[in-house]
Amino acid sequence: MPTAAHDAGAPGRRSASGGAVVLAATPIGNLGDASRRLTELLGEADVIAAEDTRRLQRLVHGLGVHPRGRILSYHEHSEAAKTPELLEAVAGGATVLLVTDAGMPAVSDPGYRLVEAAVARGLTVTAVPGPSAVLTALALSGLPTDRFCFEGFLPRKAGERASRLVELRTERRTMVFFEAPHRLAAMLRALVDAFGGDRRIAVCRELTKTYEEVLRGTAGELASWAEAGEVRGEIAVVAEGAPEAPPARTEDLVADVQSLVAAGTRLKEAVAVVADEAGTSKRELYAAVLASR
Incomplete structure (x- = not known):
């Protein structure tokens, strides 16, 4: 039976420790796309883990936010080393806000490792949705x-x-x-x-x-x-995705069966293989092969 870590759509609902990992989407280009929840959490979070702290500083300056929490660098080369530190902070009741350079963390950006580890420990993980390239x-x-x-x-x-x-x-x-x-x-x-x-x-x-x-x-x-x-x-x-393949012609399927038979496969086995691959009736293909002889 699946287990739940009491994840919630709002940071106010937490697991027993009171802490949470919050994945926050940041603007992908236009600063006006920053949500009010993102702005509030940038100011209130206990820890802000940022892919690039310089970009974070530009973001908070542009939003007029003054973070009260500790800021640390969290990127692809430091994820393994810093994930345990962030988990301990969450376990101790802290709100850890994870932001990347643009868009949603963990989507072609750092974050997956932290989420996986937090879920394994039963810690709350939630998100502030927003811009997505x-x-x-x-x-x-x-x-x-x-x-x-x-x-x-x-x-x-x-x-x-x-x-x-x-x-x-x-x-x-x-x-x-x-x-x-x-x-x-x-x-x-x-x-x-x-x-x-x-x-x-x-x-x-x-x-x-x-x-x-x-x-x-x-x-x-x-x-x-x-x-x-x-x-x-x-x-x-x-x-664009691949177009739907046209249905195979019966004469082509018969030729495939004959090739397998010529290579040493028994007729019924050859018919079964070709029919399964083509998604066609074994009985009809078998009859077509016999009719071609």
């Missing part, structure tokens, strides 16, 4: 939003990136990626190689900022655009 890009892309997946950053090495995209070639859901501007052209060209040049793509740049730009087109068109000049800013790429 993933959802903003998806909504603006013009591509289907009913089913989607987030793939984060693709591998930097060309071979590993190509292998990952081959795995995603048949993914039917809309896909959202992050990419660095200096790697965008190579990433889009890899999309063309893996998905084909006609797959619909949206490149979302500098979302919510002054120079926000969303370019929509085919993978081939946008790869050529990226290769033609220097791209700057924060980038999210949204890719």
Whole structure:
């Protein structure tokens, strides 16, 4: 039976210690997107764990907030070392506010390790929802939003990136990626190689900022655009899912069965294998194979 750590939608409801880990979404570009709850917690939290303390200082200055709590750096290279310290603070009754450079912590940003450890100890974990580059890009892309997946950053090495995209070639859901501007052209060209040049793509740049730009087109068109000049800013790429595969033709399935039989597989076994892969009737395929002889 699942257990509950008394997580709640508001920081006022806590577990026995009275403390909580609070994941707070920060603006992805426009300071006006900061919520009132975020502003209040930046001023009231006992501890603020920030991915970049310099960016945090710019944020609180822009919001006119004066944090009363202790501020510490919490990024990908310090997560392992500082997570126990933060857990002890929560266990002692402290509110630990986790913020990253932009958007929701733990989504392609530090935070997962802390949440996993807090849940394992039965400590309260809650969130202050807000801006999300993933959802903003998806909504603006013009591509289907009913089913989607987030793939984060693709591998930097060309071979590993190509292998990952081959795995995603048949993914039917809309896909959202992050990419660095200096790697965008190579990433889009890899999309063309893996998905084909006609797959619909949206490149979302500098979302919510002054120079926000969303370019929509085919993978081939946008790869050529990226290769033609220097791209700057924060980038999210949204890719259309794979089209539904056309139903296999009976003559092609018969040929597949005959190939397996020629390789030594018994007829009934060959029919079963091919029919299962194609999602068709074994009986009808078996009859078609016999009729072709």
